[in-house]
Amino acid sequence: MxxxxxxxxxxxxxxxxxxxxxxxxxxxxxxxxxxxxxxxxxxxxxxxxxxxxxxxxxxxxxxxxxxxxxxxxxxxxxxxxxxxxxxxxxxxxxxxxxxxxxxxxxxxxxxxxxxxxxxxxxxxxxxxxxxxxxATGNNPLSPREQEVLRHALGGDVVSAIARRVHLTEGTVRNHLSAAIGKTGAATRAEAARIAQHNGWL
Missing domain, CATH: 3.40.50.2300 (Response regulator)
Incomplete structure (x- = not known):
């Protein structure tokens, strides 16, 4: 059995x-x-x-x-x-x-x-x-980009994300900007949705 x-x-x-x-x-x-x-x-x-x-x-x-x-x-x-x-x-x-x-x-x-x-x-x-x-290919997002996008998916603002992941606001903005570029999105919320849809988060 x-x-x-x-x-x-x-x-x-x-x-x-x-x-x-x-x-x-x-x-x-x-x-x-x-x-x-x-x-x-x-x-x-x-x-x-x-x-x-x-x-x-x-x-x-x-x-x-x-x-x-x-x-x-x-x-x-x-x-x-x-x-x-x-x-x-x-x-x-x-x-x-x-x-x-x-x-x-x-x-x-x-x-x-x-x-x-x-x-x-x-x-x-x-x-x-x-x-x-x-067809989807490899996940293009770094672990840090995935982490900040998970928080962005929940609607957190940059300052809240920075506190949660223990990074400066500038570093969080850089990660979000990179994620937006990699997903081809126009906003961080869209980048988070695209990443979630593709199973990258």
Whole structure:
């Protein structure tokens, strides 16, 4: 049996995925979690073969949880199952150590097959996302540019961003200006939206 851990902050989605996977004769859901921290605790306790993680969860998101899972439970393989099918998310998930990436509207039979393939050591990426990944290219933003854009996305003004990231206002303006140029945006708010849409934040 392939032992699976499910982590998704939406209980209804999590329950539906668990019910679908439990119908498979060779797959059993051994634990469920509502966020990344719970997923890590459950993985340490239950030692699953495959972890299905959503990306956007409160607290520790799916990408950060993947990175920690790979360090703390190296035998477990990670399949990202998310609504957010963006090329940048795929790249970040793979860099964090995920073995696969599919979207939630994947048919149940294909999801089960993805779990089997991940368990067998095969990398699985939704074909449409793989194409988008190639089209989107690498994340052009530096870590600092990503950090200031995350705050800009929340509507923070330059002085507030500077306080939060412990930089001068001038340095924050420089990072925002560079990010605007790299994304081809007209404003920092637009740059933040473009970066988020591409999965760069």
């Amino acid at each position: 392939i032992r699976v851990l499910l982590a998704d902050d939406q209980a209804l989605v999590r329950g539906a995925l668990a019910a679908l996977l439990d119908l498979e004769p060779d797959i059993t859901v051994i634990a469920e979690a509502g966020n990344g921290e719970e997923a890590l605790a459950a993985a340490r306790e239950h030692q699953p073969d495959v972890c299905l993680l959503d990306i956007e969860m409160p607290g520790l998101d799916g990408i950060a949880a993947t990175q920690r899972l790979r360090a703390e439970c190296p035998a477990a393989r990670v399949l990202i199952v998310t609504t957010f099918g963006r090329g940048g998310y795929v790249r970040r998930a793979l860099e964090a150590g995920a073995h696969g990436f599919v979207v939630k509207d994947t048919p149940a039979r294909e999801l089960a097959e993805a779990v089997r393939r991940i368990h067998a050591g095969v990398r699985v990426i939704d074909p449409a996302l793989a194409a988008e990944l190639l």
